[in-house]
Amino acid sequence: MSIGSKNSEGRVTDPITLTLSAIEQRLDQLLPNPSEREKVSLAMREGTLTPGKRIRPLLLLLTAQDLGYQSSQQGLLDFACAIEIVHAASLIMDDMPCMDNALVRRSQPTVHRKFGEAVALLAVVALVSKAFQIISQAEGISDSAKNLAVAELSHAIGVQGLVEGQYQDLSEGENPRSPEAIALTNHYKTSTLFCAALQMAAIAVGASEATRDQLRHCSFNLGQAFQLLDDLSDDSLLTGKDPHQDLGKSTWVNVFGARKSEKQLRDHLGYVSLHFSQACQHSRQTQQFVEQWFAQKLAAVG
Amino acid sequence: MSIGSKNSEGRVTDPITLTLSAIEQRLDQLLPNPSEREKVSLAMREGTLTPGKRIRPLLLLLTAQDLGYQSSQQGLLDFACAIEIVHAASLIMDDMPCMDNALVRRSQPTVHRKFGEAVALLAVVALVSKAFQIISQAEGISDSAKNLAVAELSHAIGVQGLVEGQYQDLSEGENPRSPEAIALTNHYKTSTLFCAALQMAAIAVGASEATRDQLRHCSFNLGQAFQLLDDLSDDSLLTGKDPHQDLGKSTWVNVFGARKSEKQLRDHLGYVSLHFSQACQHSRQTQQFVEQWFAQKLAAVG
Numbered sequence: 001m002s003i004g005s006k007n008s009e010g011r012v013t014d015p016i017t018l019t020l021s022a023i024e025q026r027l028d029q030l031l032p033n034p035s036e037r038e039k040v041s042l043a044m045r046e047g048t049l050t051p052g053k054r055i056r057p058l059l060l061l062l063t064a065q066d067l068g069y070q071s072s073q074q075g076l077l078d079f080a081c082a083i084e085i086v087h088a089a090s091l092i093m094d095d096m097p098c099m100d101n102a103l104v105r106r107s108q109p110t111v112h113r114k115f116g117e118a119v120a121l122l123a124v125v126a127l128v129s130k131a132f133q134i135i136s137q138a139e140g141i142s143d144s145a146k147n148l149a150v151a152e153l154s155h156a157i158g159v160q161g162l163v164e165g166q167y168q169d170l171s172e173g174e175n176p177r178s179p180e181a182i183a184l185t186n187h188y189k190t191s192t193l194f195c196a197a198l199q200m201a202a203i204a205v206g207a208s209e210a211t212r213d214q215l216r217h218c219s220f221n222l223g224q225a226f227q228l229l230d231d232l233s234d235d236s237l238l239t240g241k242d243p244h245q246d247l248g249k250s251t252w253v254n255v256f257g258a259r260k261s262e263k264q265l266r267d268h269l270g271y272v273s274l275h276f277s278q279a280c281q282h283s284r285q286t287q288q289f290v291e292q293w294f295a296q297k298l299a300a301v302g
Numbered sequence: 303m304s305i306g307s308k309n310s311e312g313r314v315t316d317p318i319t320l321t322l323s324a325i326e327q328r329l330d331q332l333l334p335n336p337s338e339r340e341k342v343s344l345a346m347r348e349g350t351l352t353p354g355k356r357i358r359p360l361l362l363l364l365t366a367q368d369l370g371y372q373s374s375q376q377g378l379l380d381f382a383c384a385i386e387i388v389h390a391a392s393l394i395m396d397d398m399p400c401m402d403n404a405l406v407r408r409s410q411p412t413v414h415r416k417f418g419e420a421v422a423l424l425a426v427v428a429l430v431s432k433a434f435q436i437i438s439q440a441e442g443i444s445d446s447a448k449n450l451a452v453a454e455l456s457h458a459i460g461v462q463g464l465v466e467g468q469y470q471d472l473s474e475g476e477n478p479r480s481p482e483a484i485a486l487t488n489h490y491k492t493s494t495l496f497c498a499a500l501q502m503a504a505i506a507v508g509a510s511e512a513t514r515d516q517l518r519h520c521s522f523n524l525g526q527a528f529q530l531l532d533d534l535s536d537d538s539l540l541t542g543k544d545p546h547q548d549l550g551k552s553t554w555v556n557v558f559g560a561r562k563s564e565k566q567l568r569d570h571l572g573y574v575s576l577h578f579s580q581a582c583q584h585s586r587q588t589q590q591f592v593e594q595w596f597a598q599k600l601a602a603v604g
Binding site for chain 1: 334340341342343346391395398400401418419420421423424426427428430431432434435437438439444445446448449450452453455456457459460461464465466468469472473
């Protein structure tokens with residue numbers, strides 16, 4: 001499953017690259033197409049379309065395929081884009097001056113630096129709202145599945161999700177914290193949106209409660225692994241973000257050091273693989289993708 | 303339909319007061335019940351539960367009754383509360399330092415003054431998200447109606463609704479504007495959420511497209527009338543907001559004077575009554591309530 005492989009005519013054929021390209025195209029279609037004067041829409045596009053990893057929508061699509069999804073690809077792609085749009089909104093929000101006051105994101109000036117704070121704030125609200133609209137209008141997916149997806153995504157955003165994670169990070173990040181407290185913040189900051197992505201895949205497929213439970217365990221561990229990778233990369237210039245944002249923060253890496261953190265990350269990845277293999281018993285492309293993706297990133301951090 | 307009338311045992315019996323009381327109780331139940339440390343949840347409650355007019359949820363409930371709604375009252379009440387929660391979020395957002403930088407709202411210090419900017423911003427995002435969750439989980443309402451309601455509410459919030467209204471007000475409010483441009487901003491700022499409220503009533507009832515169209519005309523005129531009343535009240539100490547927020551702004555009242563603005567307001571109210579009477583041909587409590595409500599408010603401004 002190497003990314004970017006080409007056929008004899010030089011055309012990209014590997015499924016991951018094709019899926020990523022479909023996500024980019026659909027995000028572009030779903031967002032408003034503004035004139036130069038429509039700053040909020042421009043900020044929404046800038047915050048979302050600047051190249052990113054697209055790991056959340058990709059995992060949603062791969063998981064749904066592993067679970068046997070065969071209905072409208074367009075509706076499922078819209079679910080995936082809704083997840084990415086909420087992720088983009090959360091990045092604009094976290095970067096704001098009253099939050100992390102970040103200068104650079106995805107190797108670009110942050111949205112509030114480019115458009116001003118008021119427009120950035122309006123873009124956050126418009127993006128969150130847009131994500132729910134996209135779900136409610138996804139073609140080829142039942143009304144009941146769309147309602148369940150709205151409930152899952154809302155849960156992942158609110159005071160039991162991204163909002164709580166950002167609040168804990170802001171209010172407690174500079175105090176000494178127990179490993180459990182750090183893991184809980186990481187759960188809210190990162191695992192909850194992975195959870196919404198995988199649950200939305202399961203909802204679209206009509207998966208059993210047992211499968212959904214396995215995917216919840218997957219998400220928890222995936223979020224922890226992802227946040228540990230992010231902390232391990234904090235002094236790297238390759239992240240496209242302000243370096244050393246975590247200086248003085250009680251992250252796992254700052255408290256226990258890089259080596260123990262990498263061990264912890266690999267333990268979480270083990271559980272991710274275990275739970276993916278139990279949730280998706282016939283097809284393992286998601287598990288293989290996650291393993292390969294982390295292996296590449298860890299080699300780069302190494 | 304006088305508000306606050308009592309029976310022989312001294313208990314309030316008029317339907318408007320009872321409905322307002324049901325809205326307050328349900329808002330209280332739907333919002334998280336936090337400890338003192340959970341600042342975001344406290345800010346969500348403060349921004350929503352501080353006494354307000356509750357005109358949007360009330361109109362949703364009255365309109366649905368006028369249209370013959372007879373299913374679960376709880377589900378419809380939840381739709382109404384979702385509208386009020388989005389309204390509360392929009393007030394917190396508009397008051398932020400990077401927006402109108404307001405000090406007082408509903409006779410209380412604004413949410414960002416009480417909880418800080420970061421918590422206020424997180425509360426805005428959590429409230430918007432909560433509103434969609436409430437709709438998706440409303441009991442006794444069909445999945446298809448809930449999806450339509452999510453789409454309506456999202457439309458009312460985004461770049462064709464509240465977000466655009468606030469942006470236009472911020473970016474163009476201090477420049478000379480044509481009456482049409484002022485009306486357009488007022489449409490985005492105010493009519494769009496009234497529109498979502500009345501459309502959600504119509505959706506819950508399964509009203510015809512012709513009825514929904516009449517209610518759209520109602521909402522447009524209601525929003526204009528409401529914004530004109532707000533502008534006429536700007537120098538009053540009775541609003542519970544910072545007085546004279548509109549000084550230097552190109553509002554209808556500042557451009558054309560109070561007398562012409564009141565005439566304009568009454569013209570819009572005439573259209574509101576006309577369209578309500580065409581949408582709801584058997585029961586007119588909404589129309590009567592709106593007429594009486596504006597008569598009282600205009601007497602107080604006069």
